[in-house]
Amino acid sequence: MLELILRDDCRLCDEAIAVLAAARAGDFSSLWVDDDPALTARYGERVPVLRDRRGRELDWPFDVAAVRAFLAAAGGPAG
Secondary structure, X not given: OEEEXXXXXXXXXXXXXXXXXXXXXXXXXXXXXXXXXXXXXXXXXXXXXXXXXXXXXXXXXXXXXXXXXXXXXXXOOOO
């Protein structure tokens, strides 16, 4: 399962969601950092960040090709 780490009112996060859809990344959960001081400290301005079930992370900026390569390396859907 993928997890997209994001913030409220984040234009780049909206773009990341569109990239995931274009890459046919499948279902993902959202992890909002705004109300969690530990997550805010860890991710700060890095968001959006895509994380897989093994804990690997793909930092923004990413495109369809990067998402597909990330998924392929994780053994997930690659389009």
